Amino acid sequence: MMNKIIKFKYSFILLFYIISCVGPPEPDHGLVENLPAVINTNTAFSYSLRGDDYSIDESFDISLSLTDGTIGSTLIVTDHKNSDTTIVLLQGDNGEEIYKYIVTGNTTRVNANSRAQPKKALIQSNSFTGILSWTITEQ
Numbered sequence: 810m811m812n813k814i815i816k817f818k819y820s821f822i823l824l825f826y827i828i829s830c831v832g833p834p835e836p837d838h839g840l841v842e843n844l845p846a847v848i849n850t851n852t853a854f855s856y857s858l859r860g861d862d863y864s865i866d867e868s869f870d871i872s873l874s875l876t877d878g879t880i881g882s883t884l885i886v887t888d889h890k891n892s893d894t895t896i897v898l899l900q901g902d903n904g905e906e907i908y909k910y911i912v913t914g915n916t917t918r919v920n921a922n923s924r925a926q927p928k929k930a931l932i933q934s935n936s937f938t939g940i941l942s943w944t945i946t947e948q
Contacts, residue, residue: 840940849873854930854945860937865895871927873945881921881948882908889915889939896933897943901925915939921948 840846840859848855849872858865873880884897895912907923910916912934927945 852946854927856930856932856941856943858937858941860934860939860941862891862936862938863934865932865934865937867932869930871899871930871945873927873947875924875926875947878924878947879921880907880923880925880927881944881946882919883942883944884910884912884916884918885940885942886912886914886916887940889913891936891938893934893936893938895937895941896931897941898931898933899927899945900929900931902928904928912941 840857842859842861843863845856845858845865845867847857847869849869851872851874854869854871854873856869880899882899886895889912892913897908897910897912899907899909901907902925905925907925907927908920910918930943930945932941932943
């Protein structure tokens with residue numbers, strides 16, 4: 810009888826503990842820290858990151874295919890908090906630079922003046938801290 814009471818108490822305490830546990834809060838900005846979100850389709854490329862001392866050396870083959878328009882590129886960096894230089898580069902079929910951004914702080918850059926077919930997106934930084942959002946589409 811005593812064993813049943815002890816088992817019941819421990820089971821109740823364990824159940825109460827499991828029910829009381831909660832996970833981490835959901836980020837209110839939609840981005841998980843140091844986990845880039847990448848969209849790469851034939852109509853758009855998007856790279857979003859909330860970094861905290863995050864090292865980046867990434868290269869993506871772009872799936873975007875131009876029909877007759879120009880390439881639109883929008884780069885937004887906010888909450889930038891370090892002195893590291895971040896390089897964001899869009900290359901064409903032959904390795905030529907279509908758009909190159911050198912980021913040293915908060916910035917908003919918009920370009921739509923190239924008709925070159927994009928091939929690769931490159932992002933490099935040693936310790937990025939902030940929010941980076943880069944989108945490429947046909948205009």
